[in-house]
Amino acid sequence: MKLQVPLLITFLAGVFMAVQFFVPHELGQTAFGELLNWGRIVAAFALVLGIQSLLRTHVEKIRRRRRDWPYSTVAIASFVMMVVIGIGFGSDRGSGFDWVFTHVQVPLDATMFSLLAFFIASAAFRTFRARSTEATLLLVAAVVVMLGRVPGSLIVVFGHSGAGEWLHTNMPDVSEWIMNFPSVAGKRGIIFGVALGSIATALRIMLGIERSHLGGGSGGGGDE
Amino acid sequence: MTTWDRLLDLDRRWIFLGIALAVVIPIVTKYALPQGKPAPPTVAVYDYIDDLKPGDVVMIAFDYSPSSMPELQPQALAVVRHLFERDLRVLSVSLNPQGTALGREVLATIGDELGAVDGVDYVHLGFKPGGSQVILGMGESIEVVYPTTADGRKISGLPIMAGVRNYDDVALLIDFAAGNLPFAWIAYAGERYKQDIACGITAVMATDLYPYLQSDQIIGLINGLKGAAEYEYLMGLDPTEAPGMLGMSAQSIAHLLIIVLVIAGNIAYFASGRHRRR
Numbered sequence: 001m002k003l004q005v006p007l008l009i010t011f012l013a014g015v016f017m018a019v020q021f022f023v024p025h026e027l028g029q030t031a032f033g034e035l036l037n038w039g040r041i042v043a044a045f046a047l048v049l050g051i052q053s054l055l056r057t058h059v060e061k062i063r064r065r066r067r068d069w070p071y072s073t074v075a076i077a078s079f080v081m082m083v084v085i086g087i088g089f090g091s092d093r094g095s096g097f098d099w100v101f102t103h104v105q106v107p108l109d110a111t112m113f114s115l116l117a118f119f120i121a122s123a124a125f126r127t128f129r130a131r132s133t134e135a136t137l138l139l140v141a142a143v144v145v146m147l148g149r150v151p152g153s154l155i156v157v158f159g160h161s162g163a164g165e166w167l168h169t170n171m172p173d174v175s176e177w178i179m180n181f182p183s184v185a186g187k188r189g190i191i192f193g194v195a196l197g198s199i200a201t202a203l204r205i206m207l208g209i210e211r212s213h214l215g216g217g218s219g220g221g222g223d224e
Numbered sequence: 225m226t227t228w229d230r231l232l233d234l235d236r237r238w239i240f241l242g243i244a245l246a247v248v249i250p251i252v253t254k255y256a257l258p259q260g261k262p263a264p265p266t267v268a269v270y271d272y273i274d275d276l277k278p279g280d281v282v283m284i285a286f287d288y289s290p291s292s293m294p295e296l297q298p299q300a301l302a303v304v305r306h307l308f309e310r311d312l313r314v315l316s317v318s319l320n321p322q323g324t325a326l327g328r329e330v331l332a333t334i335g336d337e338l339g340a341v342d343g344v345d346y347v348h349l350g351f352k353p354g355g356s357q358v359i360l361g362m363g364e365s366i367e368v369v370y371p372t373t374a375d376g377r378k379i380s381g382l383p384i385m386a387g388v389r390n391y392d393d394v395a396l397l398i399d400f401a402a403g404n405l406p407f408a409w410i411a412y413a414g415e416r417y418k419q420d421i422a423c424g425i426t427a428v429m430a431t432d433l434y435p436y437l438q439s440d441q442i443i444g445l446i447n448g449l450k451g452a453a454e455y456e457y458l459m460g461l462d463p464t465e466a467p468g469m470l471g472m473s474a475q476s477i478a479h480l481l482i483i484v485l486v487i488a489g490n491i492a493y494f495a496s497g498r499h500r501r502r
Contacts, residue, residue, distance in 0.1 A: 021416070033368075036361045040369070043354035092375050093328055101325050106290040109322075113291035117478065121243045122236040125485040129493050139490070143483055149427065149450050150476035152257030157480070172260045184434045191435060 007208040014206035054079065141178055148175020228496035231488065239485065246481045250473040256463040257473045262454035265437055268444030269422045270306070270458045272396060278311035280395040281388055285409065286318045286327030292402035292426050293326065298452035298468035299424040300330045300400050302459055308338045313384050314346040315394070317370070319358060319405055324351040324374060343373075343382045350374025356408045363391050363417040391419040396443070400424040406433060410441050424451065449475055 013035070020028040058072035082100065091097040130136040147154060148171045158164030204210035225233075249255070262270075276282070284304070288296045307314050316331060318324040328348045331340075340346055349370040352358045361369040366388065372378055379385050387393060397419050399409045406423045413419040420443050423433055427448025436442050446455055452468030463469040493499055 029364075033361075033364045036357050036364065037368070039357035040352070040354040040361060043357055047353055091325075093332055098325060101322075102329075105322070106293065109290035110293055114294070117247070118240045118243050121478075121482050121485060122239045124482055125234070125239060125489045126232075126236075128486045128489065129499075130490055131499065139486070143486065146479050146483055148260075149448070150472070150479040151260030152472065153476040153480035153483075155258055156477065168258065168260060172263060176263055179430060179434050180438065183431050184438055187431055188435045 003214070006214055007211075010213075011206050011208065014202065051079075141182070144171070145175045145178055148172045148178075226496060228492040231492040232496060232498065242481055242485075243478055246477040247474045250477055251470060254464045254470060255473050256469065257476050259453055259457045259463070259469060259472070262458055263447065263451070265445035265447065266451050266454040267458065269303070269398075269424075269446055270444075270455060272420075272422065272443050273303070273306055273310060273312070276310060276312055276395050279313060281313045281315060281393055282307055283394045283397045284314060284316040284327065285397065285399040285401070285405070286316060286323035286330070287320045287399055287401035287403065287405040288326065288426075289320060289322035289402070290326070294471060295426045295449045295452065296400045296402060296424060297326065297330065298449065298466070298471060299446045299455060300327070301334060302452060302455040302461070302466070302468060303398060303400075303424065303446070304330050304334045305338070306455075306459060308334055308340045308345065311345075312395075313388075314340075315349060315366070315384070315388070316346070317349045317358075317362075318351045319355055319408075320401075320403070321351050321353075323400075324348070328374065343377070344384055347379065347382055347384050348374045349379070355405070356412050359408055359412040360416070363413060363419075365390055391417040394419060396420050396422060398422045398424060402426045402429070406436075406442075410436055414441055422446070 016028075016031070017035070020032050055076065058075050061072045062069050062076075082097065085095075085100065086097045089096050128139060128142075130139050147167075151168045151172050154167040154171060155164055158167060201210065205213065250257075273282070284300070286300065304314065314331065316327050318327055328350075331346050331348055332342075334340070335342065335346055342348075349366075350373065352369060354361075358369055367379055367385075370379060373382070391397070391413060397409065397413055399406050399421065401423065402425070406421075406425060406429075409419075409421055409423075414421045421441070422444045423442055424446040425433055425448070427450065430445070430447045433442065433445055437445050446452065449468060449471050453466070453472040454468075456466040456468045457463075461469070
């Protein structure tokens with residue numbers, strides 16, 4: 001029963017959601033709306049699980065004095081502080097929560113991400129080589145798209161000469177063409193592949209072949 | 225060791241220094257480079273908004289975090305300015321918990337500057353967990369999903385909500401995002417409820433969104449910092465003050481440096497004979 005009931009619910013819910021999409025009957029739409037409400041409530045519980053997982057991971061790390069455990073104390077202290085400030089004093093504009101978000105979270109997050117620029121520049125210099133025909137094509141396309149994305153840089157190199165103005169005007173079009181045709185052609189193939197894979201996975205879950213969502217294993221066998 | 229070998233073994237700290245200078249100098253000196261002509265996907269968003277009637281409702285989803293702010297915040301500032309200047313009603317939501325504070329800041333900053341009134345000209349509904357469930361739910365009823373605003377006011381009594389029930393009453397949805405949420409908006413709000421959608425995205429996401437642009441599943445696309453600069457250019461903003469155009473100067477010089485480094489790296493690679501040692 002522990003297995004059959006969840007599998008039956010999964011099957012019925014899956015079939016219902018697929019069928020109601022094509023049948024705009026009022027009864028189906030009402031049930032659909034109700035299921036959406038349930039879905040949002042379940043999703044809200046995911047936040048609780050996330051908090052529990054965060055705390056458990058870091059408390060365990062501190063307890064066992066694992067490598068870099070002092071950082072875990074910072075993580076827990078930050079979490080508790082934000083909860084207290086947010087719940088205790090509100091999170092509206094101008095509140096303490098908003099101040100911490102704007103003056104701590106925003107610069108920290110932006111700084112972490114901006115470090116990428118330095119590493120990408122270094123990595124591009126060291127590894128982006130025209131080692132083969134494919135790599136050469138990739139390199140040329142990348143340089144053209146990059147120049148098309150920053151046409152102002154062409155004025156820096158060529159000045160306001162005829163060539164500079166021509167490249168400044170037309171390089172974005174060449175970049176746009178690469179994005180619109182060769183890139184979309186490849187991307188669309190990938191999208192079709194992913195879509196077919198998603199349908200296959202959905203069918204496997206609905207039919208009970210894929211069971212990893214029930215927990216306790218990687219699923220896919222029906223060996224329970 | 226030849227000059228080429230020395231170049232290939234260049235200490236990466238020199239590269240870091242070069243990138244830092246390429247970014248900092250244009251921003252500090254407010255060096256404004258000429259903008260290229262705006263890309264058609266950006267112009268499409270601008271024209272669509274320009275053609276809306278005053279009082280039409282535009283929903284904005286602020287689905288990004290501070291890590292993507294340099295690209296997406298200038299886009300959002302420019303678009304919200306355009307919406308307020310056109311006297312459009314703005315509803316904003318966020319499916320990213322960090323996006324809600326960023327979105328509120330954009331609306332309040334531009335709203336204060338242009339005299340837009342909270343609750344009348346715009347309202348920030350804030351964050352809800354659930355992703356696609358939230359998107360689908362608003363197709364049935366916005367009020368059921370968001371009974372209150374982000375700061376706790378009931379939305380049913382707000383003047384801005386007059387005649388607004390679900391996507392049928394929303395002229396355009398704009399998703400500013402740095403992740404997978406545009407695909408959820410397109411699949412659920414766009415395909416199921418036939419909601420017109422535009423996206424403002426980070427540049428690395430562009431290849432993922434172009435197929436949807438080509439198939440008319442989105443009406444336009446604001447692409448990275450360049451898209452923000454293009455939008456500001458279309459708005460006629462001051463290039464030495466507008467964050468997108470100002471940022472583009474720094475990005476242009478940094479990209480140019482990266483291209484020079486790639487070309488120099490390849491020349492050194494072949495000239496040093498290392499390609500034969502592979």
